[in-house]
Amino acid sequence: MEDQILALRQEIAELKNQIGIMEDTHKIRCLHNIYGYYFDACLFEEIVDLFAEDGEVRFMGGIFKGRTGISRLYIDRLRKRHTNGHNGPVYGLLLDHLQLQDVVTVAPDRLTAKGRFRCFMQAGRHESTGQTRQWWEGGIYENEYVKEDGVWKIKVLDYRGLWHADFDTGWAHTPPNLYPFYSTTFPEDPLGPDALITENKPVLWPDTDVLPFHYPHPVTGEWWKKR
C-alpha cells in the first residue's frame, strides 16, 4: 500500500511540473503581449519595470545593460524623442507595435525561458502635428526570461527590426543603410549603449539574414546552422 501511495505521489509531482510549464508558457506570452501594449501607449516606465535587475536590451546593434542602461534607452532616449518626456500617449503620434507568432520554450528547471515573437509596426505622426511621417516596420524578437521570486521578468530583449518602409513608397524603395547602427558606447555617446553587438550582428533591408532560432527543428531535432 505504501508503494502504491509513493507511486501516486510521483505521478502527481510529474503532473505538477507539466502544468507548471504550461502556466509559465502562458505567463511569458502574456508578459510579451503586455510589453507590446505598453509600447504603443508610450508607457516607458512600465516597460522598464518588466526587466530583471541584470536584464538587457539589444537594439540597433547596441546592448543596454541593467536597469540603468535600460532606463537610458527607454526613458532618456525613446521617451524624450517620441513624447518629449511624457509617460503616455501624445496627440498625433502612432507607435502601434503588433505582437504575434510566439514560440515560447520554458527550461526544464522552470527558472528560465526563451521566446521568439514577431512585430509588425504602424507608426508616424499626423499632419496636424506639423511633423508628418508614416511608416511600416517588420521585425523579430528573440528574448530570454528569468523567474525571480516566482515572477517572470525579461532577461534579454533582443529586437531585430528587419525592414522599414515609408508608407507612400514601400519596402521596394527603402534606401539601403537607412539608419546607422550604434558605433559608439556610453558615456562617449551620452544616450548610447553599454556595449556593441559583435556576433550575429543585425542587418537591415534590403540586406537579409536569418536570426538564429532558440529551438531545434521540431521534427528532425536538428539545430539550424548557417551554411
Place this chain on the structure above:
Amino acid sequence: MEDQILALRQEIAELKNQIGIMEDTHKIRCLHNIYGYYFDACLFEEIVDLFAEDGEVRFMGGIFKGRTGISRLYIDRLRKRHTNGHNGPVYGLLLDHLQLQDVVTVAPDRLTAKGRFRCFMQAGRHESTGQTRQWWEGGIYENEYVKEDGVWKIKVLDYRGLWHADFDTGWAHTPPNLYPFYSTTFPEDPLGPDALITENKPVLWPDTDVLPFHYPHPVTGEWWKKR
C-alpha cells in the same frame, strides 16, 4: 494512511483547478479568434450566437444590450450595410479583421474571464462593385466572458477602433473626427445603442488615449492609473 490519501486528494483537486484554468484560457482565445473569422466572412448570425443572453457590445461610443440590442447592431445595422442582409461574404467586399496579441485572464472561480486582444483590419470594396473604397484600421478589444452551463460566452465585447487610414493617403492624413460616435439611443435612433458610454469614452486618431488594462503590471503588481 487515510491522512496520506486525503493529502493526495487535495493535491489532485488543486491540479484539476490549474489545468481547468489553462483549458478555459485556451477556450477563450479560440472563442475570440473564431469571432474574428466569423466577422471576416460576414457570418453575423453566428456572431450574435457567441453572446450570453445578457451580453453587451460596446461600439462607437454606444452600448448595445442583450440579444435584442446585439442583433440590432449586427443584423439590422452591420449586415444590412455590409452585405445588404446576406449572412455570408459577398462579391468585392473585404472585411478582414485580424486578431492577435491576446492577454486572457480567468477568474479564480473559473466562472468569468477577461481578455485583451488587438485587431488589425484590411477593408473596402473592389472597383468592380462601383463603390471603390479601401482602408486600414487598428483597434483594441477589452472583453469579458462568462461560463454558463459549462460553455464560455461573450459577456462584454468592447471594441475600440483607434485609428483609421485611407489606403492611398495613410494615417498621417486621416481627417480629425473622421466619424461621429453615437449621440442618440434607441428607439430615437432606430438602429442606435441602448445607452451611451460615459466613462473611459473612446477617442479617435489623431487623438490618443490609454484603454485601461484589465490586469495589473505583471512584475510590480501595480494597477495602471491615468496621471
Place this chain on the structure above:
Amino acid sequence: MEDQILALRQEIAELKNQIGIMEDTHKIRCLHNIYGYYFDACLFEEIVDLFAEDGEVRFMGGIFKGRTGISRLYIDRLRKRHTNGHNGPVYGLLLDHLQLQDVVTVAPDRLTAKGRFRCFMQAGRHESTGQTRQWWEGGIYENEYVKEDGVWKIKVLDYRGLWHADFDTGWAHTPPNLYPFYSTTFPEDPLGPDALITENKPVLWPDTDVLPFHYPHPVTGEWWKKR
C-alpha cells in the same frame, strides 16, 4: 482503501490526458509558427522536413502528395523561383509571412489534430535588384496534423490565399482572376501538383467564399453549412 487508491489513479489518468492535450495544442501552435519563420527565411528544406511521409500541401488549387510532391513544390518550384535554389534568404527579397489567430483542436485520442491560422504577407523585391515588385497578401490555413512516434508533424497544409494587393494600388484595384489556379498535374506539368482540388475549390478576390471551419460553433455546437 484499495478502492480509494483506484479512484485516485483514475483521476490522475484523466488529468494526464487533459494536460497532454494542452501540451499537444502548444506544440502544434509552435509547429505552425516555426513553419512561418522558416518560410520568411526561405528555409525550404526545413519546411519539407515538417511534414509526415504521407503529408500533403494544398496550394493554388493543386494537391502535392507525399515527400516527393511536397519537395517538387517547395524545392523545385518555390526555392528555384524565389532564391534561385539557395536554401536561405537572399538580398532584396521580402517574403514575410505573418502567422496569427490560431484555433487548434486536438482529437480525443491525441494522435491527430486540426488547426486554423491566418496569414498576412509583405512581399516583393527591392528596386536595387532590378526586379522591383511589392505586394500585400492575406490568407487562411486549415491544416491537419499527425503524431508519429510522439512527434507532431504536418499531415495536410491547406493554404488559401484570399486576396492579393499591389502595394501601390491596393486590393480595391486587384485585377479579377489575377493568377490562374493549377489546371494540369504532374508529370504533364513537371512542377505541377499530383492532383487538383475538386471540392471547396479556392476562389480569389474580388470573389469571396467561406473556407469551412474544422470546428463547430463554440456556443451552439452547430456545424456551419453553406446555405
